[in-house]
Amino acid sequence: MAMVTENGTYSSGEQYDIISKVAYLLGMNKRIFENDHEPPKLEIFKKLDIDKRARIIRNLCLLRNQLEHNFLKVCQAIQQEGRSILGMPEYMSADAMKALSDDGIEIYNHLKEPTPFLTNINLNIKSRINNCRDLFPEWINWNYLSDIFIMPGGTTPEGQKKAAAFFYENINYYPYKQYMNWPAQDEGNILLNDKKFVTLLYRWNNDEFQNLSFVSDVSDRTKANIYTFIENSDKCVFIVDCENSDPYSLCAAIRNLEPERLEKIEKIILFDDIHAASAWELLKSYIDIPVEYIMIERLKDNKSLADVKVTARTCKEFYTNNVDSFVLVSSDSDYWGLMEELPDAKFLVMVEHDKCSFALKEALIKKDIFYCYIDSFYAGGAEDIKNDAIQKDLARTIRESLDLNLKELMNEVLGRTRIEMSDEEITSFIKRKIKNQLEIEVNEDWDVELKYRVRK
Known part of the structure; x- marks a missing residue:
C-alpha cells in the first residue's frame, strides 16, 4: 500500500487504522477521508458512522470544535439577534445536533448561552469516551488515547477559557484545526500515519512506544x-x-x-x-x-x-x-x-x-x-487469532482448574446432612436450586471465587 508523505511523495509500509479512527471521533470533515491525498481512510469512516458509540463522540467533538471556532459569533447572534444555538446552522451544525438527538443525546435543551452548552458537550464526551474503548486494539494505552478527547477543566468557565486561549494561540499546529487535548507544537501532520501518531502520543505522556510492528508494515x-x-x-x-x-x-x-x-x-x-x-x-x-x-x-x-x-x-x-x-x-x-x-x-x-x-x-x-x-x-x-488463542486456552485452563461435579457434590452434602433424596429429586434440586444460584466473583487482586447464593 503506497501513501502520501508530508513532502508529497509516496511511501510504503505505513498503517492508517488508528489515525483514521481518531480523525473520525475528533469530527474531521468527511471530505478529508474522501481525498486520496489525505491519510484517513474512507472505509473506516463508513464503518464507524454506523456505530452509535463512535457517532455520538464524533458529533459532540464536531460541535465543540465549531463552538471554539465561532464562539464570539455565536454569542453575538444570541445577544444581539436573539437567536438560538439550534437556529444558527452557519456556525453550529444542525445535522450533528439532529444526529445526537436521534441517538438519544439532548445537550442543548433550554440552553441559551454558549458556555453551559460547551459544559454539556464536555460532560458528555468525558462520560461517553470510554464507550469507544473497544474500537481500538488492546495494545494501545487507552488512558493516553482517551485523554486527547477531554478538554482540561472543560466543565468550568475558567477551564474553558484557558483551553480556548491555548487553542487560538496554537491553532495552526492542530490537525486540520480541530480541537483536541495535546501539547500543541510544530510536529507537522500528527495524523500522518499510525506510527507517527502513536509515537507522539506516548511521548506526550513521557513514555516511549516500542512495538513498531503494530503501527507499520515491512517495505x-x-x-x-x-x-x-x-x-x-x-x-x-x-x-x-x-x-x-x-x-x-x-x-x-x-x-x-x-x-x-x-x-x-x-x-x-x-x-x-x-x-x-x-x-x-x-x-x-x-x-x-x-x-x-x-x-x-x-x-x-x-x-x-x-x-x-x-x-x-x-x-x-x-x-x-x-x-x-x-x-x-x-x-x-x-x-x-x-x-x-x-x-x-x-x-x-x-x-x-x-x-x-x-x-x-x-x-x-x-x-x-x-x-x-x-x-x-x-x-x-x-x-x-490472538484473541481466539486466549479464549480457547482460558476455556481449557478454567475447565481443568474447576473440577466440580454438582451431582457428586450433592451426594456429599446429603451424606453430611443425613437427608435422603432419590436421583430424580437430586436432579430436580440441582436444576431448581443450584444451577442458577452459582456466581463467580473476582476481587481486587484478581482472585476468583465461586459462590453459592442461598435464597429462601
Missing part, C-alpha cells in the same frame, strides 16, 4: 523479494519450526501479503512442539493456504526432535516431491547445515529480530539467501 521491497522468490519457484513450501517462531507474527505476515501472489505455495508444514505457543493449531483457520500440522513428541522432556524432523521432511519434499523452493520460518542457526546440504534447493528465511544470531544473518548474506524479519510485518493482522 514494498521486502514484499517484492518474497513475491519474486515464490514466482520463480516450480513448487514452494513453507517449513515452520514452531518452537523457534511466533504463530502471530507468521499469521500477520501471510495476511499482509497479496493472496494472489501466494497461489504457488503448495502448503505450510508446521512442526509443533509441546513447549511452543499453543496457537499453532489455530493457524489454518486464519489463512487461505493448506496447512499440514505435525506435533512432535519428545523422548526426553529437555530434548526437542524438531531439528531432525524438519531436516528429514525438507529433504523428502526436495527429493521425493520435487519441491524446489522453501520458505524456512525459524531463527535457529542449526538449519544452516540443512541449507548447505541442499545446494540445489532455493531458500528464503524468515527470522525474528531478538532470536536470530548475527552469525546466521552474515552467513545468509554471504550465500545470497534472502531473509526478512517476520516480526516487522504489520502485527494488526493477527489480533483475531
